[in-house]
Amino acid sequence: MLSGYTPWSEESARRYRAKGYWENIGIAEMVKRTIGRYPEKVALVAGNQRITYRQLGETVERLACRLVEAGLRQHDRVVLQLPNIPEFVYAYLALTRIGAIPVMALRAHRETEVRHFIDASGAVAYVIQDVVNRFDYRPMAQTLLAECPSLKSVLVVGEPAEGQHSLSQMIEEELSPERISATLQRIHVDPADVATMLLSGGTTSLSKLIPRSHDDYILNARLCGQAAGFDENTVFMAILPLGHNYNLASPGILGVFYHGGTVVLASSGDADEVFELVERERVSVIASVVPLISNWLNSDAAEKYDLTSLKVVQNGGARLAPELRKRVLQRLKCFPQEVYGTAEGLINMTRIDDPERAVLESSGAPVCEDDELKVLDEFGEEVPDGMPGELATRGPYTIRSYFNAPEVNRTAFTADGFYLMGDIVRKEGRYVFAEGRKKDFINRGGEKISCEEIENLILQHPKVFQVSLVAMPDETFGEKACAFVRTKSGVPLAFDELIDFLRAKKIASFKLPERLEVVAAFPVSPVGKILKRELRETIAAKVAAESASLVD
Structure with a gap:
């Protein structure tokens, strides 16, 4: 078992296996099972590429063999x-096939974030497109290769730079079945071990690493698929980053x-590209x-294309307003499915046969009968249904700790193993109604921005004396970041000047503030704490x- 990972207790593991939740197979083995059922069925469409399950399996095995030959090992x-x-x-799939652990960076991440992922995980390899x-x-x-002690190799899709290696060549190279078999037959992946490391929302600092086992992550995918009505006829369109848990x-x-x-x-x-693809591929x-x-x-794109194949539009990352859910039903003539949860585990989803209020207003119900939910007050006591509080959860696919983070784990988990999500919700029976976050972050269309992380960077600007980053309302993204700044001796600071400074820090562009308010003083509490609530109210009033005035 990987050091720094906390597995489920033996008692819990036995119970979950006895109930059939954990299937005792690895992720690559799960896909291989499907390949055996539908070898000539198309598994993956990308542009003019149509890749069958058999071709997918052959490519994964070939790449897995080459990764082992290149020196990658389990863990x-x-x-x-x-x-x-x-x-x-x-x-x-090739990494999970050999028991190596992919750490899921997103395309927008830059040097600061990726360095953190490498150092925090102890990564030995880094896979990129050119x-x-x-x-x-x-x-x-x-x-990063020069500065991160653990990092040994960079694998590139496309043209590698000097000292880097071509993942494309590894994928395309023809290997004999005997060579592949001889290399891979001795590798056994423990389904209870870590399969994937996801990224936390990073609400207090740079993202924490979320270790998901083969057992629990297969269950996650299986139950969410069942709640969405997936079967062999499902045609699923992926627009958002594949490296995101959703x-x-x-x-x-x-x-x-x-x-x-x-x-x-x-x-x-x-819209035109999406709906044209729906029509062409009969996306459901x-x-x-x-x-x-x-x-x-x-x-107006919806009227141009045949969307009769489309049955479900899922929404995740941030709550979809009831009015927009109604419009999905009426305009796109398909089910607006809310998907609410966390990369740490618990997923709630609305179902097509749910009552109308649940469909239009709730964040859904857990996908597993053994998902345990509590709503807690500020003292950690459970509140009655209908009362707001922090959501805590425990179950067969919710982690028991972050990777190698004992200090964080002490406050993120209760003594009896419940994960504290930091979300304020109301619970009505099994249905959850999300109301906001307990922790200080900005939810920009599903992308989570840590206020503390960006504030720490802004404070490095030579003109900045004090800063507070808050959410301001936005019709499209729900929230955007507004930086309230006090400058040193009242010197002027331009918005473009601040953004140029932050870009030089090599952070993801979605984290950049989208408005600057220079102030002479901050509203503070009796003990000197900045009252962010008042700042949020101030910027909301200005935006409104x-x-x-634009309407007038």
Whole structure:
């Protein structure tokens, strides 16, 4: 078992296996089982590529063999930062096939975040594409290779730089079945061991690492797929990053592969491109987020295409307003499925046969009967149904600790193993109604921005004396970041000047503030704490007034 990982107790593990939740197989083995059932069925569509389950399996085995020959071993951590391309799927499954552990970076992450993922996980390899949207990942990878002690190799889809290796060649190289078999037959993956490391929302600092076992992550994908009605006829469109828990296994591509459906990779979230792809591939399910759904509903694209195959539009990351859910039903004529949960485990989903109020207003109900939920007050006492409090959860696919983070674990988990989600909710029976966050973060269309992380960076600006980052309302993204700043001696600070400074810190662009308010003083409590609630109210009032003046 990987050091730094806390497994379930023996008693819990026995109970979950006895109930059939854990199937005692690895992720790659789960996909191989589906390959045996549907070898000639299309598993993956990307542009003009149509990849059958048999071809998927052969490519994964070939790459797994080459990764072992390149020196990767069980428990080796590998930061995986690829866009939505077939190579992501090959690399992810090949790593899990050999017991190596993919650490799921997102395309937007830059040097600061990736360095943290490498150092925190002890990663020995880093997988990238050469260039994506004009950003060249290879120089960044070279810097990390030189500066991160654990990192030994960089694998590149496309053209590698000097000292880097071609993942594309590894995928394409022809190998004999005997060579593959001889290399892989001796590798046994323990289903109870870590399969994947996801990233926390990073609400208090840089992201924590979330270790998911083969047992629990397969269950996650299977149950979410069942709640979404997945079967071998499902055609699932992936627009959002495959490295995110939502699109990877909630239900995501692993949910599709579990149930034998087809994954269609979309190149963008543009309404015309999405709906044209729905028509062409007869897509039945799309995983989306509030900004995309809002844009689709405000576009005339839906009338141009045949969308009769589309049965479900899923929403995750941030709550979809009831009015928008109604519009999905009426305009797109499909079910608006809310997917609410956490990369640490618990997933709640609405179902097509739920009562109307649950469909339109709730965040769904847990996907597993053995998901235990508590709503706690500020003293850790459980509150009655209908009362708001912090959501705590425990179950067969919710982690028992973060990876190698004992100090964080002491406050993130209760003594009896419940994970404290930091979300304020109300519970009505098994249905959850999400109301907001306990922790200090900004939810920009599902992307979580740690206020503390960005505040610490802004404070490094030579003109800044004091800063507070807060959420301001936005019609498209729900929330955006507004930086309130006191400068030293009242010197002027321009917005562009601040953004240029932060870009030089090499952070993801979605974390950049989108408004600057320079103030002479902050509202503070009697003990000197900045009253962020008042700042949020101030900026909300300004945004509302500006919107009203535009209408007038």
